[in-house]
Amino acid sequence: MTHVNWSFETKAVHVGSEPCPQTGALVSPIYQTSTYTFKSTEEAGNIFAGEQAGYVYGRVSSPTQHELERKIAALEGGEACSAFASGMAAIASVCTALLESGDHVICDTVVYGGTYGLFEKIFSKYNVEASFIDTSDIEKLTNAIRPTTKFVYLESPANPTLKVVDIAEVSNVCKKHDLQLIVDNTFMTPYFQKPLELGADIVVHSATKFMGGHGDLLAGVVVGSERFIKEELHDPLTKLGGIISPFTCFLVKRGLQTLALRMEKHNANALEIARYLEGHSKIKSLAYPGLESFSQYELVKKQMSGYGGLIAFEVVGGLKNGQVFCDNLKLIQLAVSLGDVGTLIEHPASMTHRSVPIEERRKHGITDGLIRLSVGIENATDIIGDIEQALAKVETKGAE
Template sequence: MTEGFETLAIHAGQEADPHTGAVVVPIYATSTYKQDGVGGLRSGYEYSRSANPTRTALEECLAALEGGTRGLAFASGLAAEDAILRALCVPGDHVIIPSDAYGGTYRLFAKVYERWGLTFDPAPLGDIDAVRAAVTDSTRMIWVETPTNPLLGVADIAALAQVAREAGATLVVDNTFASPYLQQPLALGADIVVHSTTKYLGGHSDVVGGALVTADAELGERLAFHQNAMGAVAGPFDAWLTLRGAKTLAVRMDRHCDNAERVVELLSAHPKVTQVLYPGLPGHPGHEAAAKQMRRFGGMVSFRVAGGPDEAVRVCERTRLFTLGESLGGVESLIEHPGRMTHQSVAGSPLEVPDDLVRLSVGIESIDDLLADLTEALR
């Protein structure tokens, strides 16, 4: 019997403890394990950088939620990205990235991997012809965010998978904004899914982590080697918090989406808002692709403010319930100015974001309270 998403989130990798009957996976706060003999592992564990039972439970759960064969949990989303690039690329290789990529991802490519000899080009991933035109003989990877951060661009994953196959390249999809509940990139042809589990999977703004999931077992083993060799693994406490958050992902995402849709209605009708960026809007350029590949349209909303950057900053500073802060995906609502906060690293680059842009992570509070807060901030 095929189990539903909500069932997998609560049970995958999380069988009751065989010794005590505990229904919640314990926090295995241990660095090493007693061996059954020289060279003989006990249940596959020897040292917690290589494997830890709490982390194993999280990795198995994430693999199940994404419909993959192998999941790997890391200390942060960028640590997961780093493992992918080191495992699959060599100096001289070329990567296509989104033309509005997350600032931290752009920094990783521009400030770390470009010095190592990796080349990259931004491309509008919603334009398949533009992506094909960006492919070179050295292209080894197409790096996708959908929806993107913070402009909420949408890429057709199945179409990009075809481009990647034609180029002999690996398709990596950052599924952080959508979460596995709203979007399943592996089923659409992606080779690797990557997450900042800090965001919706953890869901409570109390843990930093990252993960990747592969469809191909051999590729998973290759990446697992790099995870162990490089060592940026999730600790047992962090893995346990993320696993706890994942149990309620489905119900939280439904509420995030409900609230975001109401926020979009308010912003779309407001005279001080010049543009609302949300894949659920019929006029959004990626709406058709999002409707095809997403269950719903997510809890992230960006909008542009009349009056320019100073007024955008003032809006961010006026809210009471929308907390001014970076990150996203927690139960509480957050507001930020990407140009001066999360995306400052792309200032002056081709990926620079509009300076009148405000980004919202819409939480699960009472929607009437959130709407009142935004209305007051936009006065």
């Protein structure tokens, strides 16, 4: 049986985690080295020319990195993968690979603040223009396409509102206009959603989140065709220097071995907590893709096999009461990032999405009082208990 036929869980445990062929060690070693030696200048020349397999320098790759990349490519169902030092290093490298001065990109209005800032503050300096639109509106999307448009970039579900975009539908538009579709799959992970199967060309992740899963590393990955990864992405990877360390590769690999188990628990806990919040008198608005009341529930069922661990909500009384709620939590930690084993909460307007102009934020549902909860794998009753005691401190008399 080849790994192609294995189920997700089996691939997650075994692909890229084979025993060490030299020593028989069950867990292969971390190749913690900055450079590699050659037997002769001839061998060095052949390896540098790509005519012979081998490693040359830590900023180019390492065996531990290759193992991680094989595992992630197998899980996303892509031909190849490249790992980076962070999600932003991965996204910036993909953009650098695809864009030239004079190009135009279409990016969804609801994306991670750092991604918004990358187009708005960095690529704008190199004469690359970005149109921020709601990519789930196919008419708007089609109208935004220009002769210079290179790609469409989206997250689904999006950070932080959890808006879902029909990836297959957007992919059809992209194919018609010869555009690449890049999907950030951080929130779902390949366990619950496979954008390449839905028609995306390139998938990116902040592996800092669910893939690593334990809040102890920063990493990013890109999955796509062999040609894109090996030829087009190679220069940005090695020349911009956003290389991932061998030790971090080891940690992400280990995290991925339990991804399926963790995602099931994140999902089950989040659904239970969302149902609790749905009936609470102090909750003004709530978004969780697993609730029948979620506005895009039918689309969720169509393209995702689970709902994930993220919940977005607003407390009655908006920003002020949201702050009272967050400040009174005891178990749940106030911190950016998500997808960790422990439950985290954050306030996008003052934290992750601060770089998005206030009018833009408000227009697209990132209200001043919006709170993003990343549900961990603790006991759901304990998490609900913490939410309950913090909500009890919120005064809602006269508040809207």
